[in-house]
Amino acid sequence: MAVAMFDYMSQPHSAMSGTIKIGHKDVKTGEMSSQVDIPMFGLGVYLMKGPGECKKAVSHAIECGYRLIDTAMAYGNESEVGEAVRESEVTRDEIFVVTKLRRPHATSYDEVIRRCQESHDNLGIGAIDLYLVHAPPEDLEVRPQVWKAMEDCLETGLVRSIGVSNYGHHHLQEMKSYARIMPAVNQIEINPWLQRPNLISATKEIGAIPMAYSPLARGHKVNDQDLAEVAKILGCTPAQAAIKWCIDSGSITIPKSSNSDRIEENFHSQSLDISSVLEYFQSMNENYISGWDPTVEP
Numbered sequence: 001m002a003v004a005m006f007d008y009m010s011q012p013h014s015a016m017s018g019t020i021k022i023g024h025k026d027v028k029t030g031e032m033s034s035q036v037d038i039p040m041f042g043l044g045v046y047l048m049k050g051p052g053e054c055k056k057a058v059s060h061a062i063e064c065g066y067r068l069i070d071t072a073m074a075y076g077n078e079s080e081v082g083e084a085v086r087e088s089e090v091t092r093d094e095i096f097v098v099t100k101l102r103r104p105h106a107t108s109y110d111e112v113i114r115r116c117q118e119s120h121d122n123l124g125i126g127a128i129d130l131y132l133v134h135a136p137p138e139d140l141e142v143r144p145q146v147w148k149a150m151e152d153c154l155e156t157g158l159v160r161s162i163g164v165s166n167y168g169h170h171h172l173q174e175m176k177s178y179a180r181i182m183p184a185v186n187q188i189e190i191n192p193w194l195q196r197p198n199l200i201s202a203t204k205e206i207g208a209i210p211m212a213y214s215p216l217a218r219g220h221k222v223n224d225q226d227l228a229e230v231a232k233i234l235g236c237t238p239a240q241a242a243i244k245w246c247i248d249s250g251s252i253t254i255p256k257s258s259n260s261d262r263i264e265e266n267f268h269s270q271s272l273d274i275s276s277v278l279e280y281f282q283s284m285n286e287n288y289i290s291g292w293d294p295t296v297e298p
């Protein structure tokens with residue numbers, strides 16, 4: 001992996017040929033803690049629960065060219081993701097696997113270490129490429145120790161990078177008071193109907209990369225009339241237009257599909273040029289939350 005170092009307060013990352021080079025810096029000592037290259041596009045596997053469904057989707061996605069898979073202990077399919085990665089003809093170091101610490105497990109230092117080891121074992125692919133706190137721990141008191149455990153998972157090599165998910169501006173700011181290593185990523189819902197320019201800026205300001213989950217608003221907006229018009233202008237499908245808008249917002253983008261054709265369709269969104277329709281997209285923002293939104297919690 002090539003070296004890319006930066007301080008978390010300075011310019012955080014640079015895009016290069018579909019990947020982002022990212023490094024973490026120990027903010028106390030200034031020593032390098034880790035570095036990883038993160039693909040800008042991947043497959044989400046939430047709600048793939050039927051036996052074999054997740055493995056089949058991940059295997060097909062890897063064959064198509066996907067190089068990032070986003071799972072979570074809460075999705076109950078880490079072991080199928082691991083099987084697909086192990087059985088793939090693509091080498092392990094070319095595939096980037098993200099998983100997450102469940103919110104009900106974010107209760108103490110020891111539990112985080114134990115759960116990280118459990119995810120690591122479920123996946124069975126060596127170090128987890130990116131481990132995320134799924135949402136800000138509900139008990140405010142435990143947040144520093146939960147993050148300390150995440151940092152220690154990184155330093156002991158269980159994981160190769162650490163980050164957060166569903167963190168609002170205030171959660172990210174608060175981390176500056178207790179983090180030794182700031183998060184590499186903040187995974188949040190981002191799509192044309194929930195554009196979040198301020199939270200994207202706050203994420204970048206602390207040196208993290210935004211990761212857009214639910215780029216299709218969980219499928220709720222695939223038949224949106226405005227999106228259909230934009231897609232017609234671009235000569236692509238509505239899903240492709242929405243996904244490319246997310247990518248062009250500077251966010252790592254992880255649409256979910258269990259369907260082989262749609263997995264391919266979504267992959268090809270990466271080559272679209274949407275520059276001629278940006279104004280249409282701007283007018284689609286309506287702060288639509290498709291599922292949950294812990295970013296606004298205390």
Ligand SMILES: NC(=O)c1ccc[n+]([C@@H]2O[C@H](COP(=O)([O-])OP(=O)(O)OC[C@H]3O[C@@H](n4cnc5c(N)ncnc54)[C@H](OP(=O)(O)O)[C@@H]3O)[C@@H](O)[C@H]2O)c1
Pocket residue numbers: 043044045046047070071134165166187188212213214215216217218219220222237239240254255256257258259262263265266291
């Ligand atoms: N950190 C968090 O709290 C959090 C929360 C939510 C999601 N996520 C992550 O983000 C990933 C993506 O988000 P998501 O699963 O919520 O929703 P999404 O990707 O916005 O939408 C998925 C839905 O859209 C459908 N779909 C996919 N491609 C399509 C296409 N080309 N045309 C029409 N319909 C299409 C899928 O159905 P088919 O499968 O039948 O194609 C599914 O019903 C998740 O899988 C998960 O990894 C994280």
